[in-house]
Amino acid sequence: MKIFSAAQIREADAYTIAHEPVSSAMLMERAAAACAGWLRARFMADTPLYIFCGKGNNGGDGLVIARLLLLRGYNVEVYVVHNSDKTSADRAANYTLLEKEHPHLLHHIHARHDFPTLAPGALVIDAIFGTGLSRPVDGWVAGILHSISELKDRHTIVAIDMPSGVMADGSSLHAPCVHARYTLSFEFYKLAFLLPENAERVGELHILPIGLHPTYIAQTTTPYHIIDEQTIRTIYQPRKPFSHKGTFGHALLIAGSFGKMGAAVLAAKACLRAGVGLLTLHVPRCGYEIIQSTVPAAMCVAEVEEQYSIHFHEGLNPAYKCIGVGPGIGTETATARSLERLLEAVKAPMVLDADALNIIGTYPALLQKVPKNSLLTPHPKEFERLFGATSDDFERLSLLGKKAVELQLYILLKGRYTAIACPDGAVYFNTTGNPGMATGGSGDVLTGILTSLLAQGYSPKAAIVFGVWLHGSAGDQAAARLSEEALLPEDIIDSLGQVFIRLSPDKRI
Ligand SMILES: NC(=O)C1=CN([C@@H]2O[C@H](COP(=O)(O)OP(=O)(O)OC[C@H]3O[C@@H](n4cnc5c(N)ncnc54)[C@H](OP(=O)(O)O)[C@@H]3O)[C@@H](O)[C@H]2O)[C@@H](O)CC1
Numbered sequence: 251m252k253i254f255s256a257a258q259i260r261e262a263d264a265y266t267i268a269h270e271p272v273s274s275a276m277l278m279e280r281a282a283a284a285c286a287g288w289l290r291a292r293f294m295a296d297t298p299l300y301i302f303c304g305k306g307n308n309g310g311d312g313l314v315i316a317r318l319l320l321l322r323g324y325n326v327e328v329y330v331v332h333n334s335d336k337t338s339a340d341r342a343a344n345y346t347l348l349e350k351e352h353p354h355l356l357h358h359i360h361a362r363h364d365f366p367t368l369a370p371g372a373l374v375i376d377a378i379f380g381t382g383l384s385r386p387v388d389g390w391v392a393g394i395l396h397s398i399s400e401l402k403d404r405h406t407i408v409a410i411d412m413p414s415g416v417m418a419d420g421s422s423l424h425a426p427c428v429h430a431r432y433t434l435s436f437e438f439y440k441l442a443f444l445l446p447e448n449a450e451r452v453g454e455l456h457i458l459p460i461g462l463h464p465t466y467i468a469q470t471t472t473p474y475h476i477i478d479e480q481t482i483r484t485i486y487q488p489r490k491p492f493s494h495k496g497t498f499g500h501a502l503l504i505a506g507s508f509g510k511m512g513a514a515v516l517a518a519k520a521c522l523r524a525g526v527g528l529l530t531l532h533v534p535r536c537g538y539e540i541i542q543s544t545v546p547a548a549m550c551v552a553e554v555e556e557q558y559s560i561h562f563h564e565g566l567n568p569a570y571k572c573i574g575v576g577p578g579i580g581t582e583t584a585t586a587r588s589l590e591r592l593l594e595a596v597k598a599p600m601v602l603d604a605d606a607l608n609i610i611g612t613y614p615a616l617l618q619k620v621p622k623n624s625l626l627t628p629h630p631k632e633f634e635r636l637f638g639a640t641s642d643d644f645e646r647l648s649l650l651g652k653k654a655v656e657l658q659l660y661i662l663l664k665g666r667y668t669a670i671a672c673p674d675g676a677v678y679f680n681t682t683g684n685p686g687m688a689t690g691g692s693g694d695v696l697t698g699i700l701t702s703l704l705a706q707g708y709s710p711k712a713a714i715v716f717g718v719w720l721h722g723s724a725g726d727q728a729a730a731r732l733s734e735e736a737l738l739p740e741d742i743i744d745s746l747g748q749v750f751i752r753l754s755p756d757k758r759i
């Protein structure tokens with residue numbers, strides 16, 4: 251699913267009006283009807299409802315929502331926020347319509363002291379600004395956004411299309427914004443919704459389809475995409491009946507050290523469950539019995555070195571189709587030296603995570619030695635160590651994209667919506683996964699999955715997009731069974747099977 255900019259959304263709007271028998275007023279009606287339907291399904295007609303409307307089309311949506319809910323007997327008051335002397339035509343027409351039928355329900359806000367006192371338990375609809383916001387809000391209008399946000403703990407705030415004050419395509423980190431409990435947005439995710447700095451403002455996000463023209467959507471390019479199940483189904487390759495273990499590749503995982511063998515065990519189990527044909531683990535001496543007894547399906551190469559692996563660049567089996575390195579290996583100087591030699595020796599794309607990334611953070615010259623098209627999986631702190639600090643999430647996203655192109659690597663940035671930046675400039679956001687997965691070990695599971703998919707012959711782009719989605723989906727399956735609180739990385743591994751079954755329904759017994 252594509253993520254469009256505010257300008258492209260306006261074009262989609264205009265294209266739909268030009269190519270379908272629908273006027274801009276009808277499109278507004280459609281958008282408002284989708285919101286009214288959503289609200290009616292969740293809130294009773296006697297809920298006191300306050301709708302704050304701006305002077306643009308977002309305000310127009312608010313006025314139509316008011317009219318539609320009044321028709322259903324809802325208890326509505328409308329407050330027009332006079333943020334501008336100008337108004338849009340569709341908004342003006344809907345204002346006239348409402349004024350004719352319900353003049354006593356219309357109120358006007360020209361200053362902060364015009365803000366009303368709300369009845370207890372009220373529902374507040376924020377339809378002040380949407381995708382047309384062109385600059386940070388200031389003055390008394392900023393005060394109104396503030397007054398709405400202050401209601402958050404006592405009232406339910408629902409933002410229409412965007413929480414007012416949030417810019418669709420740029421940072422509004424320090425700008426006054428409405429903090430909504432729910433955001434009902436039309437047709438597309440907006441880039442701003444996917445970045446952590448807006449999490450508290452957007453609240454629970456619902457995307458409501460309003461039938462924008464499919465041709466415009468298909469023809470228009472954007473670097474930003476949401477990973478959806480439809481895309482995953484085109485990537486996933488079900489197994490053929492005459493397959494054998496050689497068909498699914500031989501992976502090497504370099505993981506674990508004294509006190510961190512759990513990382514190796516988790517990565518190994520995930521690698522196997524994600525379908526690799528053969529798996530070898532390279533561990534220090536202290537890990538040998540652990541691996542042999544907990545992951546019997548894997549082969550194990552143990553070093554003479556007791557606590558840390560420092561010779562993993564030596565004697566690499568040419569049969570390895572993919573090497574994953576990092577979980578729990580530690581950051582000893584000798585380990586770093588071995589990593590450098592490994593990076594010099596290997597030409598095929600690898601998976602680098604955790605301590606491998608921390609080592610590269612300490613010796614940044616190593617970045618240039620990472621084989622092209624490798625997968626790097628930093629969390630935000632590791633990302634900062636690798637590429638430096640940024641002042642907001644938009645700047646960080648742009649740095650992520652820039653580095654992926656410059657270094658010709660796939661770099662993902664872990665988060666609620668993990669972002670995957672590709673060497674061709676595309677960025678994919680993943681929506682699967684849940685806060686239960688924010689546990690030590692969850693990243694090791696991802697490393698195992700990615701190494702497995704690369705070894706099986708998935709292209710680096712297919713492997714990272716599929717792998718991140720799979721990891722999140724398995725986490726969601728596990729959380730549904732066990733709760734987010736009780737979720738352990740092992741449960742993500744155990745749920746991988748259910749996700750594969752979901753992808754290939756014909757395999758169900
Ligand atoms: N295709 C779709 O998805 C559909 C979209 N639809 C809806 O249209 C919405 C977009 O409408 P839009 O373009 O009229 O812009 P909108 O968000 O109402 O803001 C414009 C107002 O903001 C003002 N303003 C701006 N910055 C300001 C500031 N800093 N401080 C103060 N004022 C500021 C600006 O004032 P001006 O700059 O003119 O003085 C003007 O009054 C979209 O979000 C969705 O809700 C549906 O109806 C149909 C299908």
Ligand SMILES: [K+]
Pocket residue numbers: 308376377378379380409410411412413414
């Ligand atoms: K809004």
